[in-house]
Amino acid sequence: MANYYIGVDVGGTTVKLGLFSEEGELQEKWEIPTRTENSGKQILPDIVESIEQKRQEKDGHVSGIGMGVPGPVTDDGVVLKCANLGWGVFSAQNELSTLTGVGNVKIANDANIAALGEMWKGGGRGFDSIVMVTLGTGVGGGIIVRGKILTGSMGAGGEIGHMKVNAEETESCNCGGKGCLEQYTSATGVVRIAMKHLHPGASRLEDSCLEGIKITAKAIFDGAKEGDIYCSEVVEEFGRKLGFGLANVAQAVDPEAFVIGGGVSRAGEIILDVTKKYYNDHVMFALQNKEFRLAELGNDAGIYGAVKMVIG
Amino acid sequence: MANYYIGVDVGGTTVKLGLFSEEGELQEKWEIPTRTENSGKQILPDIVESIEQKRQEKDGHVSGIGMGVPGPVTDDGVVLKCANLGWGVFSAQNELSTLTGVGNVKIANDANIAALGEMWKGGGRGFDSIVMVTLGTGVGGGIIVRGKILTGSMGAGGEIGHMKVNAEETESCNCGGKGCLEQYTSATGVVRIAMKHLHPGASRLEDSCLEGIKITAKAIFDGAKEGDIYCSEVVEEFGRKLGFGLANVAQAVDPEAFVIGGGVSRAGEIILDVTKKYYNDHVMFALQNKEFRLAELGNDAGIYGAVKMVIG
Numbered sequence: 001m002a003n004y005y006i007g008v009d010v011g012g013t014t015v016k017l018g019l020f021s022e023e024g025e026l027q028e029k030w031e032i033p034t035r036t037e038n039s040g041k042q043i044l045p046d047i048v049e050s051i052e053q054k055r056q057e058k059d060g061h062v063s064g065i066g067m068g069v070p071g072p073v074t075d076d077g078v079v080l081k082c083a084n085l086g087w088g089v090f091s092a093q094n095e096l097s098t099l100t101g102v103g104n105v106k107i108a109n110d111a112n113i114a115a116l117g118e119m120w121k122g123g124g125r126g127f128d129s130i131v132m133v134t135l136g137t138g139v140g141g142g143i144i145v146r147g148k149i150l151t152g153s154m155g156a157g158g159e160i161g162h163m164k165v166n167a168e169e170t171e172s173c174n175c176g177g178k179g180c181l182e183q184y185t186s187a188t189g190v191v192r193i194a195m196k197h198l199h200p201g202a203s204r205l206e207d208s209c210l211e212g213i214k215i216t217a218k219a220i221f222d223g224a225k226e227g228d229i230y231c232s233e234v235v236e237e238f239g240r241k242l243g244f245g246l247a248n249v250a251q252a253v254d255p256e257a258f259v260i261g262g263g264v265s266r267a268g269e270i271i272l273d274v275t276k277k278y279y280n281d282h283v284m285f286a287l288q289n290k291e292f293r294l295a296e297l298g299n300d301a302g303i304y305g306a307v308k309m310v311i312g
Numbered sequence: 313m314a315n316y317y318i319g320v321d322v323g324g325t326t327v328k329l330g331l332f333s334e335e336g337e338l339q340e341k342w343e344i345p346t347r348t349e350n351s352g353k354q355i356l357p358d359i360v361e362s363i364e365q366k367r368q369e370k371d372g373h374v375s376g377i378g379m380g381v382p383g384p385v386t387d388d389g390v391v392l393k394c395a396n397l398g399w400g401v402f403s404a405q406n407e408l409s410t411l412t413g414v415g416n417v418k419i420a421n422d423a424n425i426a427a428l429g430e431m432w433k434g435g436g437r438g439f440d441s442i443v444m445v446t447l448g449t450g451v452g453g454g455i456i457v458r459g460k461i462l463t464g465s466m467g468a469g470g471e472i473g474h475m476k477v478n479a480e481e482t483e484s485c486n487c488g489g490k491g492c493l494e495q496y497t498s499a500t501g502v503v504r505i506a507m508k509h510l511h512p513g514a515s516r517l518e519d520s521c522l523e524g525i526k527i528t529a530k531a532i533f534d535g536a537k538e539g540d541i542y543c544s545e546v547v548e549e550f551g552r553k554l555g556f557g558l559a560n561v562a563q564a565v566d567p568e569a570f571v572i573g574g575g576v577s578r579a580g581e582i583i584l585d586v587t588k589k590y591y592n593d594h595v596m597f598a599l600q601n602k603e604f605r606l607a608e609l610g611n612d613a614g615i616y617g618a619v620k621m622v623i624g
Binding site: 072075129143145146150151152153154155156157158159160162163164165166167175176177179180240244247248249250251252253254255256282283284285286287 | 384387441455457458462463464465466467468469470471472474475476477478479487488489491492552556559560561562563564565566567568594595596597598599
């Protein structure tokens with residue numbers, strides 16, 4: 001009977017699951033809906049049932065389950081709160097272990113497991129100390145030190161989307177703070193910078209606006225690649241802020257490499273180039289010339305990282 | 313025959329040594345000069361001889377030696393460079409172990425062991441994840457995560473004195489960068505802020521200047537305590553920058569507490585109050601209300617932290 005490891009990545013609308021071999025190869029992946037009603041009481045039982053079905057189908061043995069959730073989690077698997085799931089404070093790790101009868105169970109924050117996944121099988125391969133930043137609708141982060149997640153004392157380690165990169169900012173971030181990295185480098189942040197500086201006749205972006213086409217981060221990076229000066233300025237401002245933020249992370253944790261993921265990172269090498277440039281401007285000499293890589297696993301980073309916690 | 317542990321803190325002019333009991337009590341401390349000539353070749357032999365003398369005097373057994381040095385050190389005790397000692401790259405850990413015949417030897421960076429020492433027996437007692445910042449002539453830092461030093465991939469973990477806290481700064485730091493925490497919060501940094509903003513008739517500081525009395529960080533904090541408005545402004549600016557920097561460290565590592573040491577911290581509670589105020593302004597909600605403590609061990613923090621590495 002084959003031994004399998006399960007990686008679970010719980011999101012606000014779907015739960016992603018992956019079945020891995022003992023060698024860490026992804027055999028199969030699937031999704032189930034996240035039932036957040038009744039304070040999310042059904043979420044763990046649904047996951048357990050889905051794992052058991054897959055186990056029977058494979059006629060195998062489940063040797064370990066790793067899981068990521070969208071909120072702070074302590075090193076011993078206590079979820080401190082997951083607003084998106086309706087969860088309060090409880091040991092999801094103990095509960096999942098009890099419900100499945102599997103002893104080898106680990107739970108962590110979703111951004112942190114994505115970082116671990118990218119280090120293991122993605123853009124961070126070959127390194128064991130990385131900082132991952134995920135530039136999506138918001139900006140998430142995860143820090144891996146010598147192969148282990150830097151969880152933090154209250155599960156908030158790696159929350160670099162809310163590092164401050166501009167003490168003079170007057171507009172507020174979703175978190176309530178002002179001048180967060182997220183306000184400049186998320187998909188919405190890049191558009192915010194662009195709209196703020198848009199002036200008549202400056203750029204193709206203005207034409208888009210006039211034609212009623214929604215300006216996106218993608219359009220801005222595409223414009224910069226094609227030489228649009230105004231788009232290039234927005235990209236420089238993006239890089240200035242991300243470079244500043246990552247330099248400050250490096251001053252604290254001195255990683256081997258940075259891995260940049262999320263929707264915005266699909267713009268590709270231009271992201272790495274502009275970030276590296278401003279990173280080197282801001283970081284001390286001994287920390288210059290770190291590696292900058294694009295993430296490779298996309299939405300699968302979570303299930304990879306989750307399983308890495310129990311297979312390693 | 314009693315078992316002893318030795319803590320060593322190597323500085324550019326003196327080496328501090330401490331003899332500790334098995335229970336971690338400091339029994340005796342002494343110093344020897346640091347002989348930096350000939351690329352610092354004599355430094356380790358001098359230390360070994362001094363330890364051996366003390367061992368004979370006590371007729372005891374040396375069970376472990378921990379040592380801090382002023383430069384980056386990898387997790388396995390390889391010194392990457394110590395300009396102040398004349399040292400290049402070599403395994404000081406292996407060499408010290410070979411020279412003494414003691415197997416239990418650990419070497420780390422001096423700012424990092426000071427942080428470990430303060431966590432163990434000083435201002436950070438009762439916590440196991442702290443960030444220490446030392447405000448002296450320069451600004452040093454050390455980060456302890458779950459009782460272990462965050463060394464970093466190239467030994468530069470915790471170098472928070474060179475985090476950037478002002479992207480607009482035009483003057484250069486000693487490190488060559490611009491806008492480093494050190495430029496505002498070191499003893500010289502505080503004076504720099506004061507001198508920059510000094511204007512006629514504004515403050516008792518001006519009188520000091522006219523009388524030819526050198527302005528010091530101490531005078532500025534004393535002035536603020538006594539209600540001098542101008543001194544208070546300088547202290548606010550100090551707190552603004554230190555709060556901003558420590559908030560960004562917290563976003564990365566989420567410690568339980570901050571410990572502030574070094575000469576500037578002798579100003580006392582005023583340092584904690586003003587730093588905490590701006591820290592809470594800049595940090596995300598989940599990271600607010602961390603503990604802020606003053607360091608307690610002064611120049612002994614290093615020997616305590618050094619010994620903690622081998623006694624723990």
